[in-house]
Amino acid sequence: MSAVCLFILILCFYGTARTAAGKAETDGYKVIQIKVGKQVTIQCKSASNQEMLYLKRGLNEEEDIFYLTDSKKSTINQKFTDRLQFHGQVPNVDILLKNLTLDDTGPYWCVYKMSSNYKLKTSRGNGSVLLVVTESGPAPVCTGQSQGDLVLVSVVICAAVLIVVLTVFLIWIIIKTKPLRSTVKKRQVPVNDVYEDMRGTIRR
Structure with missing residues (x-):
């Protein structure tokens, strides 16, 4: 037990x-459920100055969806070429994904990169989303x-x-110990009948 x-x-x-x-x-992100064919806006933001913004997809950020530098140079993944639009500049960028399909389901990360001491420093920004595309149903956030x-x-x-x-355990312990107490017989002190007989004869 x-x-x-x-x-x-x-x-x-x-x-x-x-x-x-x-x-x-x-x-660091919100979960969004949206029907097939609808659109979603991912608002990537960072409190600090950044040089590059990546929109990545996957648990390990393995797929690059969108890339934008502070000099406004951009690259869009071929899967989203006709379905992705963006507004703003690094670090605050609104990324619109249109005509969503079931394959678009997954986590999308706003990842920023900035050179520091000749090294690229990577950090996650605000606005990342876990996108769930469904065939029907509401779209709660x-x-x-x-x-x-x-x-x-x-x-x-x-x-x-x-x-x-714990209550059941205590009750079980109480029930388990009660029979033990009732089954234990009181020890009787043996009476030596020989000595009693001798005392009786002496008195006579």
């Missing part, structure tokens, strides 16, 4: 840790606020589960 409690406790902490980690990862609510709910659920498990 204690092993089960420990296992549930580990699961709760693991789930909470995963949720908190998910919140930390999504704090999830932000860090909903992630915070998810963390709170998961913590409350874990606490409730732990309280229930």
Whole structure:
């Protein structure tokens, strides 16, 4: 029983840790769900001066979608040549993706690069999105606020589960120990009948 409690406790902490980690990862971007054929605007921004902006796609930023320098030199991925428009200049650029398809689903990162001491310094900017393109349905936007609510709910659920498990465990211990107490017989002190007989004869 204690092993089960420990296992549930580990699961709760693991789930909470995963949720908190998910919140930390999504704090820098928002999740957007959009229907096929619609459009989305990715607003890349940075508080500091930058020289180059890359819009990258993929969990590991493996695909370059768009590139823009502070001298307004730009490059667009062939898949988006007819579907991508941009406005503004580095570091604040609005990137419009039109006629979205299911294949466009994925994380899009605003990545900035700037030369410092003859080296390129890379940093992520604000405005990155996790784009989910669907065939039908509404297009809600999830932000860090909903992630915070998810963390709170998961913590409350874990606490409730732990309280229930501990209560059941205590009841189980009480039930388990009661029969032991009732089955233990009181030890009777043996009476030596020989000595009692001798005392009786002496008195006579």
